[in-house]
Every structure is written in structure tokens, then in C-alpha cells.
Amino acid sequence: MKKLRCDKPYDIDEARKRKGLPRRRRKDSRTTAYELTIRVPVEYQVYFDGKKKLTRVVFALNKKEDLKSQVKSFEEEKNSELESRLEVRGCKTAESDDQNDELCRTPIGEYVYRYIDIRSNGAVGKETIRNENNYARYINAAMGHIPLCDLTSRDVEACLLAVPDLSRKWAEEKRAAREENRKQADWCKKHHKRMKPLAPIRVAGPDLQSKILKFLREVLNYAVEKEDIAKNVAKAKFLTRLFKKSKPLIDPLMPDGAARFLEAIERLPIGFLKLALLLLLNTGMRPEEMQAIRPGNFIFDEDETVVKITSVVKDRGTKIVDYPKSDSSRRSVPIDAYTAEMAKQWIAMKKALLAEAGLKFTMNTPLMGPLDTPYTYRTFLVYWEDFCCKAGFENVRPYALRHTFATLNLANGENIKTVSVLLGHKSSAYTLDLYAGYVPMTGVGLGTRYMSFLRGFGKAA
Structure with missing residues (x-):
């Protein structure tokens, strides 16, 4: 499979300036607007609904890091999309031509549980194993059927996006079961009393998504070391950007x-x-x-x-x-x-x-x-x-x-x-x-103090 590459980014702001047009609206006024373009080879246009080129407008603070990162993310996203569409239509990618026969076709859900079993021989603590089993539950429910060698970064993204919905679903099922048990409790029947209402449902969010992504990367690193797969697809940069761990809540008393x-x-x-x-x-x-x-x-x-x-x-x-x-x-x-x-x-x-x-x-x-x-x-x-x-x-x-x-x-x-x-x-x-x-600002008056020190030192000399 040929890799899709992005053309040189087109500076939209510069072009609009030459035409005497105002800049586009944006959240951060310091950024510059660029148009990214990927020209799709003729043989792959059918997989993108006949499109000859794929475009995206991005806003970057600088060319060296921010723009370069967004270009790479755009290329990775479209290459992953192409790979998945080739696989759906029964085509083999360049990587799969020679390697898929040798790579592991164990479903990712089964592979994750096997990885946890290997670690549960005393190498890690019970609490860690309990947390990893919880992560594996989400992975198995969202994409557990996908063979390990066919896993893509888009599958990982879909799995992480499904975490809040799965969390809510399981929490509601657990709550309904507990409510049913409380109705049948002998204590309630005997004393003719109603128990206190259950606590509100808590739904998993960015923190759990970030932890599951980190755990998946560990599992796939292990798979790469064993040569069960060719690369760790969970390390795609767009996943890191989308599923960041949130900062702790800072709620001090005044x-x-x-x-x-x-x-x-x-x-x-x-x-x-x-x-x-x-x-x-x-x-x-x-x-x-x-x-x-x-x-x-x-x-x-x-x-x-x-x-x-x-x-x-x-x-x-x-x-x-x-x-x-x-x-x-x-x-x-x-x-x-x-x-x-x-x-x-x-x-x-x-x-x-x-x-x-x-x-x-x-x-x-x-x-x-x-x-x-x-x-x-x-x-x-x-x-x-x-x-x-x-x-x-x-x-x-x-x-x-x-x-x-x-x-x-x-x-x-x-x-x-x-x-x-x-x-x-x-x-x-x-x-x-x-x-x-x-942290208090300590730079107030620094310039005056610094220059006064130099002038005083010069007079003393």
C-alpha cells in the first residue's frame, strides 16, 4: 500500500491578505490558518468516494512544531482510514502482504486477558491487577473480537470513545439490580421501612480513557517485543492529543x-x-x-x-x-x-x-x-x-x-x-x-532593582 502524503501547507491568511480579505475567525488570534491537502492516487480514489484530494483547514501557532504535528496527524489519520477500508474490501496492505501469515490473529480481548494472567504471578500488586481487569472489560466490550494483527488506531479511538457509554450502561444495570434486591430484602419486609436512596450514578470520563490508552500501549508494546504484531497502533499521536489525562481538581479554602x-x-x-x-x-x-x-x-x-x-x-x-x-x-x-x-x-x-x-x-x-x-x-x-x-x-x-x-x-x-x-x-x-x-509574582520592580544594583556597584568601585 502506498502511503498518502500531504502537500506543502497552503497559507490561507497570506492569500486572503493579498486579496484584501479579512482573516478567518478563530479561537486563538495568534494562530495562522493553513490548508492541508493530500492528493489521492487514482487506484485509491474509489476508497474515498471518488475524491481526488482530501483537504483540512488547521490553525497553528508555529511551523516548526505545531503545524508539523498537525500535518503528521492528518497523514496518519487518512492512512489508517485507507488501511481499514482496504481490509473491509478484502484487500491486503503492503504490510500485511508478507507478514499477516506470521502475525498473531488472537482477538485483542483474549490477548489482553492473557497478558494480565502473565503479570498476576506476583510481578505486580493485587490492586494493579484489579485495575487492569477493569480496563480489559472495556477493551473486550468495545473491540474484543478484532484480531490483534488487524487492530488499527481508529479501532483504539472507537474503543476509547465508547468508554463513557459503557460506563453508564453498566452503572445503570448495577443500580437496577441493587434496587430489585432492596425490594426483596428481608430487613425491609420485616421492619416495613424504606432504605435510603442510592447514590447518583458516576460515569467514567477522560481520566479512565487516558488510563485505558496507557494500558493498551503497554499490552501492544509487549506484543511488538514478542513479534506478534509489527507496530504499536495505540501510539498514534492523535490519540495522545484527544485522550489527555485531566488535571486534579484544585479546590482550596480561602x-x-x-x-x-x-x-x-x-x-x-x-x-x-x-x-x-x-x-x-x-x-x-x-x-x-x-x-x-x-x-x-x-x-x-x-x-x-x-x-x-x-x-x-x-x-x-x-x-x-x-x-x-x-x-x-x-x-x-x-x-x-x-x-x-x-x-x-x-x-x-x-x-x-x-x-x-x-x-x-x-x-x-x-x-x-x-x-x-x-x-x-x-x-x-x-x-x-x-x-x-x-x-x-x-x-x-x-x-x-x-x-x-x-x-x-x-x-x-x-x-x-x-x-x-x-x-x-x-x-x-x-x-x-x-x-x-x-505563586506570587516576584518580578515586580526587578528591572529597577537590577539597574540600581549595577549603578551602586559602579560608584562603589
Whole structure:
């Protein structure tokens, strides 16, 4: 099969300028309009409804990167379209002429599950395998019947576009089944009571699409290494552009709101909830890190108390494990004297409660839960929502306290690298990318200060 190539891009803006016509409307006024043209060979015109050329208008910021990328994407799209139409009509492409007999014709759905089985021999964790099985479910439903060697980037795109619809369909089926079960529940019949309504349906979006694309690329990389296929079609650039992972929701409390939140915490009696809220607000730790806090994590000192963050809860909040994320997530964060005092008092109370129950208190005893086990995140949310409702902070997430810690520290002039380390981010570039809007502008008056320094230095010399 001959590859379709694009002609030299035609500058529409320059042509309209020569004719005295205004520029076309566009979202970004800095861009330039170009017309891309692919001349279709005579033998392939039948596959494009007799068209002699394929055109597209694009808007690019520069020729070197943006325009070049869009030209390549246009060529890849039309070549993939041609390949798929040739296959539908029973024709062989240049690649398939000599290779298809040797390539793997196992359906992609079956191949994906086999890949997961190979990895589930202890090479990866249970949670990873559970997530990959979820991704495989979508892949199998959307394109599981397609032979591996016949898979195209258009098939991958169609699969990813189907994710929200499949998610909604399965969620509605599950909800209907649960509603039916609730009607037949013995408890309802016995007590003649209605259960609380189920939570609203959650539909998968860009994040899951991005994760499935990443997983598909891993599977097809494995297939390429085994020589089951010639190339990884999931690596097409237009897929990366279309299915980007969305940024985390940044929803911090404003300074006055954070101050009122702290006042509400200080009014609470000594207990696990008070310490949990103080740690979330004072250290910016993640909720799963807070749930794993133990007495041994505190280093009490006269000058400044430090809490070491080294572990998280797993298995739905029932088990504490060493931090699996990255080395940067293991860190030490200083806390204020009030939070340190509350921690000392709760540790003493916890020790007394365990003694009454006949249990042994150790430095590894979980502090955020009843006796010697941590509360699950769902249980913590019940306490959280009750506190927020009484304090007037409805619809605030626990994670908002982490964003509050980051944004207010940056607004107060703390170094971006320091905040990044305290948050446990792998790099300060990631922290800056997330919270760039909260970093104060330090360039005001820089030119004046710089020139004054030079003039003062010259006079001193």
C-alpha cells in the first residue's frame, strides 16, 4: 500500500491578505490558518468516494512544531482510514502482504486477558491487577473480537470513545439490580421501612480513557517485543492529543475560610477526629496517609515536633502498608505546638482505652480508629461530613485541606521546592504546574532593582 502524503501547507491568511480579505475567525488570534491537502492516487480514489484530494483547514501557532504535528496527524489519520477500508474490501496492505501469515490473529480481548494472567504471578500488586481487569472489560466490550494483527488506531479511538457509554450502561444495570434486591430484602419486609436512596450514578470520563490508552500501549508494546504484531497502533499521536489525562481538581479554602475551619476544629473535644483534621490542615498529607498515622510517626521535640509520613492504608482502609508510591512520598513534615499537644493527649487516651480493653499499646498502634484497627475511608467520611455540616462547610472534600496547605503556603511566599517536598511530590515542576496560579509574582520592580544594583556597584568601585 502506498502511503498518502500531504502537500506543502497552503497559507490561507497570506492569500486572503493579498486579496484584501479579512482573516478567518478563530479561537486563538495568534494562530495562522493553513490548508492541508493530500492528493489521492487514482487506484485509491474509489476508497474515498471518488475524491481526488482530501483537504483540512488547521490553525497553528508555529511551523516548526505545531503545524508539523498537525500535518503528521492528518497523514496518519487518512492512512489508517485507507488501511481499514482496504481490509473491509478484502484487500491486503503492503504490510500485511508478507507478514499477516506470521502475525498473531488472537482477538485483542483474549490477548489482553492473557497478558494480565502473565503479570498476576506476583510481578505486580493485587490492586494493579484489579485495575487492569477493569480496563480489559472495556477493551473486550468495545473491540474484543478484532484480531490483534488487524487492530488499527481508529479501532483504539472507537474503543476509547465508547468508554463513557459503557460506563453508564453498566452503572445503570448495577443500580437496577441493587434496587430489585432492596425490594426483596428481608430487613425491609420485616421492619416495613424504606432504605435510603442510592447514590447518583458516576460515569467514567477522560481520566479512565487516558488510563485505558496507557494500558493498551503497554499490552501492544509487549506484543511488538514478542513479534506478534509489527507496530504499536495505540501510539498514534492523535490519540495522545484527544485522550489527555485531566488535571486534579484544585479546590482550596480561602484564608478566611481556612481560619474558620481551624476555629471549628479547636472547639472539638480530644479524639481521633480532632487530630485527623489538624494533621490534614497542618501538614497537607493525603487522607490515606493520615489514616495510617501511628504513635511512632511523631518525633516530639522542644524546638519543633515532626511527623514522619511513611505509610498508607490499603485494601479499602483495613491494612497499613509501607508507602508504595515513590521515595519522595516518604517525608517528614513539621507541625505546630498545638497540634503536637493534641497528638500527645490523644496518644495517652488511646493507651488508656486499649488497657481497659485488655489490648497492648505499641508504637505501631493505629491512631485513627477504634482500638487497634484503623477506620476505613468511608467511615471517616461519615465523621467528616457530620463535622462539615455542623461547621458550615458543606460539599468540602478532605483533599481540599491538602490544596489549602499548598496554596496558602505558596501565597505566603514559601519556596516552591520546600512546599513540593512537604507535599511528597516527585518534582517541584509538578507542584508548580498544579499551583502556578497561587505563586506570587516576584518580578515586580526587578528591572529597577537590577539597574540600581549595577549603578551602586559602579560608584562603589
